[in-house]
Structure formats: structure tokens, C-alpha cells
Amino acid sequence: MSQVQKYNGQDADIQLWTFPGGIHPPERKAPANQEPIRRFPLADEFIIPLRQHIGALSEVQVSVGDHVRKGDLLSAPGIEHGLPVHAPTSGEIIEIGEFPLNHPSGLSGPGIRLRSDHEDTWGQRHPLPDYRNQSHLTVLEHLQRMGIAGLGGAGFPTARKVAGARGIDCLIINGAECEPYIAADDRLMREHAAEIVRGSLILQWMTHASSILIAIEDNKPEAIAAMREAVAQTREQLSAEQQSDFVLKVVVIPTKYPSGGERQLIQILTGKQVPAHGLPADIGILMHNTGTAWAICRAIEHGEPLLERVVTLTGESIGSPCTAWVPLGTPVQHVLAHVDFTPEAQQRVIIGGPMMGFTLPHLQVPVIKTTNCILAPTRKELPPAGQEMPCIRCGACADVCPASLLPQQLYWLANAQDYDGLKAHHLADCIECGACAYVCPSEIPLVQYYRQAKAEMREQAIEHHKAEIARQRFEARQARLEREKEERLERHAQAAKAREEALAARKQQAEQRSASGTTDDAMPDANSDPVASAVARAKARKAEREAARNEESSAVTGTDTVQAQDPKKAAVAAAVARAKARKEAQAAAQKDTETNTEASTPEDKKKAAVAAAVARAKARKAAKQKDEDS
């Protein structure tokens, strides 16, 4: 807040601070920044990866064979702020599948292949010129639908960044472009200053920031002049009320790498540090790249989705270094073909600058929203990394670290895979600017170690999360199995009870039958003499069995005469039937135990568990047998 008060009054100069560390590598912005931004003929084929930004993957909305026009939606705005992709030109969709990605891993990912018809006809455009009369939500949704992502570095969806920012006091438009070679923002500011300023005003309207600071490094005097002029013109057009509402200013900052880093630039302009694990919005600051401001302006005023961007084409292997408007999805190969690319043996092609860029494994990858530079250096110009030597503990890396970390210590810890130690030394705050590796006299690729350690830590976090889910699912399943087992036992108990009741009923029947006959005295004695009662019970059971057999055989044969004639045969048949029944029961029991043991012990290895399960199964079987016998 105090800072804003300081730069009230339009022309009062801002006090600048600095960030710790930083380096001054050769800038080499010329000759790429000398020529106006060029435009090449359209490529024959475009590869549009579905993911060009941070966030969820969006869903494809077209199918193979569809004819699309320039700016048509190819994928739906996904859930969780996934950005859509658009057709960079008119043509036919010829393939939807996996394509090599513009990514350091060289892996493939989902994408759409489009064959250009070279007519470049625009589809329906929906500008939103009266945005000031619309709700913020409408404008945010519009920006989301237009696929606007941060063009500076990571490609964070702009609508999400703006929507997530509350209580913004200061809006910073980042035109620092501190990395050597890169001149895309430089040229854009020189040629499209007015649009950048108008885009900034849209951002100001959405965030209610009380100041807009356009920060440019002092090695771009032409861009500074162009932006100053555009700002002066815009200020004239603004109403008096608006003028008093907010401050709009171009700030020239000293050239130092990495002053274009979000946290570093905030420190330079305000002297404040963004808290670790926090966002600039936490201290009332929102930062956007100049390219993003330009894209916002185009999307609102002309309804143009993010279809192309300025790409710097430079390096000594490129005959005519320049900047160019390249439609997103254009293969790198096609772009290089128009700038007199003469590869040397084992030519490296780097996406991004020499400090933070990555080498492409091959040239068939497309230009995407975050591709600000294609660098093709000769070996003499940018020698490949030499032999890594042991750390001599000179401490040069700690002197240049813009995040005030201890790169040397992080290096030891990363080598030892001491992830707790890395956490304690705030590896997460490393912005991977490469300053430490640049000054290292032992040529240790420090950033590479940090990236691997970061990826490993992220992987561990994912694994831990997945393990937690697996544990919950396992426990839920155990609980379910337990419940089912109890239900089964309950059912068995009920069945046994029913059986007993039926038995008792039959016994009573038999008793009644025998009572109607002669043996009347057996039962009354039962209580007095246990032996007699047992004998009586056995007799009764025999009688009952006899009766049952009689019933059965009579049911089968229909006549009593057969049974009377051939009692032996009938007895044999009954025995066979009994044996069969027992066998069946056994088989059923076996099956039951099998299915039970299967779930917990499927492999022979786990002998202990199997033995336990078998013992359990045997016990259960025995219990069942007893149940049946009684």
C-alpha cells in the first residue's frame, strides 16, 4: 500500500529495489530484434496438441474429416479450467491421435492433425467490445473460451489467474524479457504497444488495481519509447475520473538476469517478497506478460482466440534471424525452413532461451502457446556442457541465486536423495533460472539435479496419495467381506434352525403315529432313565427313518407291494441316495472354502497364509459336518 502511495502523481519516479544475486550473461538480442516481425507462408499441416498449458485436458469436439475454419473450437473448455484449443487456420481434420509433444521429455501426447487449405478463412468471431457493461464472469468466460494462456513461461490459464486474484492493488505487465537471445516481447512492444496497453486496461478493469506498471529492461530503448508513447496517448483518451482512479506507468528497470521472473520483478518494483508457497496475489499483486495483454486485447476487441504468437528465431545456424508470427501448431521444421537454417553436425535446436530452454529431440514438434524462442546455436556460439567436475565449494552459485537459496547444499542433498533435507532447504522456491549452473566453474548441471529431485519429490507425493486411496479401498473391501461373512453365517444359523424345527415336527409326527400303534410306554420312561430314554430315542429315530423310507418308496413306486416284496433293494437305493447327497454336500463345502481362500491367498508362495486359511476352512467344514449330522 505504501508503495502505491509513493507512485501517486503520474510522473514521480518509482523507487526501485533489487533482488539478491543475478547474473549478466551476453544479451545477444540483436540481430533478431532488428527486423519487423515477419510472417511466413502457412504450413501444409498443423499439429495441435490438446494440452499447451497447465491444467486438465480438454475434450475433442471435432472428428476426422471435418472441415474447420480459422478460430473454430477444436476442443471443449475442459473441467477444472482446462483451456480449449482452436483451429489455427482453415482446413480439414485428418487425424486425432498421439503426436510428439513440444516437451523436454520427447514423449507423445494427444493432439489433432489439421491439413491446411491455404485459404485461411475465418470462422465466426465473437468480439466483446462493450466489456465494461458486462459482468466480470462473462469476460472471464470469454477469455477462457478464447484459450488465453500466459505467454511468458508456464502457460497458466489467464482467466483462472485473474479469477483467483482478490484484492489486487498493483497490476504488473512484464516486459522485462531478461533471457539472452529472446526478442519476441521486445518486437511486440515496439509494434503493438497500443494493443498491449488496451489489454492492460481490461485487466485493470477486472482486478480494480490502483496502478498498472509496465516493466521493461533498459536494454530495449525502442520498446520503452513505443510503450511510453502508447501510454501517453491512452492517458489522454481516458476520462478525468479514470485518470484519478489508477496510475498507468512504464517503469524502466536495470538489465539483470533473471529480472523477468515473477517473484524477482515484484521485488524490483515493490521491494516486497512473495511468501514461499504463496502467490503474488497474497501481497496484492498480479503479473501478466506483455504477450498475454496483447492476446487479451485481441480476444475482447476482435473476438480472436489465441491462434498465433511471436516467436524469436535466432542462433548462428539460422541465416536470417528474426521474430515471426507463427500460428500455433506449425511444425518447428516448417518455421526453420523459412529462415535459412543451415544445421551443422549434431545441431542442437533449443526451445526457449539458453538459460531455461530445452533441446528438442527432433524437429517434428509443433510451436505451442509457450514457445517464445527457437534457438539454433552453433557449437562455437554455445558450447555444449563440458565434463562435470567435482564441486570445489567456491560458493559462486550461492552468490548469484536470485531466490537466496544454497545451491551447493541443494546439490549435495539432491545427490544423496535426501528429500527431507531438500524440503528443509526450500528446493520448492528454486525457479530453475540456471544462474547457478551458469557461474559454476566445475560445469555442474545444477538445475538438472534440482529438476530431477523436484520430479522425484512430486512423484513420491503422488505415490503417497495413491497409497492412501488404495489403503482406504482395501479397508472398505475388508469391511464389506466381513459384513458379508456375518450375513452368511446368519443365514446358515437360520437354515439350521429351520432344519431342526422340521426335524422336531417330523419326530412328533412319528411319535403320534407310533402312539397310535403299540409302543406307548417308551416315552413316559424317558425322563427317569437316561439309558432307556436313549434307547427309546434310537428306536424312535429308527422307526421314523423306516417311516420316512416307507413314505419315500411309496412315493416313488406308488405301491406298498414293491417295498414289501423287495425291502433289501429299497434299502440299497436309499443308501445310494444318501451317499450321493453327502457327496454333493461335501463338494459344495469344498467350493465354498475355495472361493473364500481365493480372495486372500492365491499364490503358493504364501504358505503361512494358505496353511492358516486351510485350517480355517477345515474347521468350518468340520463344524458344518457336525451341523449336518446333528
Place this chain on the structure above:
Amino acid sequence: MSWVLGIIALSVLALVAGLILGFAAIRFRVEGDPIVEQIDQILPQTQCGQCGYPGCRPYAQAIADGDEINKCPPGGQATIDRLADLLGREAKPLDAAHGAEDVKKVAVIREDECIGCTKCIQACPVDAIIGATRQMHTVIADECTGCDLCVEPCPVDCIDMLPLPTKPERWTWNLEQIPVQNITDAAATTETSERGPA
């Protein structure tokens, strides 16, 4: 006389302290063994049973009761080291009798060969297979722990254990593994070649 006083005072103090300790032992008694919980947190929760126990929690219990800590192949050496760290035991190499450390895999059902017997569903320890009797089954890849338990029961052998594909968002910056293609060669073939190696 003062030494008698001293002894009495100390005895009274000891008695009071003993009473407090005795009370605390009953009042703040810990149900279960918290170390089991901590061990369970370290185990990979694959629930594969390769350790000889039916799941990770039973193995955690067994470790707490004194079993070896080197019986978990999915966790590998990293898990053994962390267990050794937690329990103050010696970190041993993985016991080969229980299997070898392997890349992370995920079960995939060849769906047109599936006969819908539900046997794999019964075997899955984390309920990551969906399907019904005589209906095709499939694996929820995100929930699959790669435990291997569904492969054995399948009567038609239609389940494969495939290594988890590397995705760019989970790539671990292993620059040595990038398929390197010589750009000069690629430039020679130029625009006629439509696509590079996928």
C-alpha cells in the same frame, strides 16, 4: 534427625510420583499400537500379499511384532530404508524369497477375451475391477495397485500386467532416456516426412 526428615520427604515424593504415574498409565492408556499405524503409512499399500500376509496392514502388524522389514518387493529398498529409519533396525537388502523389485505395473484386461467369470473381481484387494457375471470386466487403471493377484484366477488368461506408461506431467527429467534423433538427418529428409518417431 534431619536425615530422617530427608528420607521421609523423598519417600512421600516417590509415593506421589508413583501415584501420578499409575493414574496416568490407566487414564491415558493407548488402545492398539500406534507404531503399526506408522509402519502402515510407509508400506506401499499394494495389498499384493507377497510378504506372506494378506495385505499391508497385517504385515505392518507383523513388523511391529518383530518380523523382518525386507519382505516388501513393491516398496523396494526405499521402503526398507524408511522402515529401518523408523524402527531403528538394520536396513537389509530385499529378501529375494518374496520377489524382486519391479517397475510399476497396471493390470489390463483384454476385453474381447473376457468371459465374465468375476474371478478377478473377487481377487482384487482394492476393488479396482468392475464388471458383472457374463459381462465384460475392466480395470480402473487409476485405482489398480499392480498387485498381480487377478492374473492367477483368470481362467482364460486375458489379464496382462503392463508397465505404467510415462506421461509428460509425471516425467522425472531423465534426459538419458530421451530417444535422440540426429537433427541434421531429420533436416535432410525435411518436410516429406510427416511425423517423427511417436
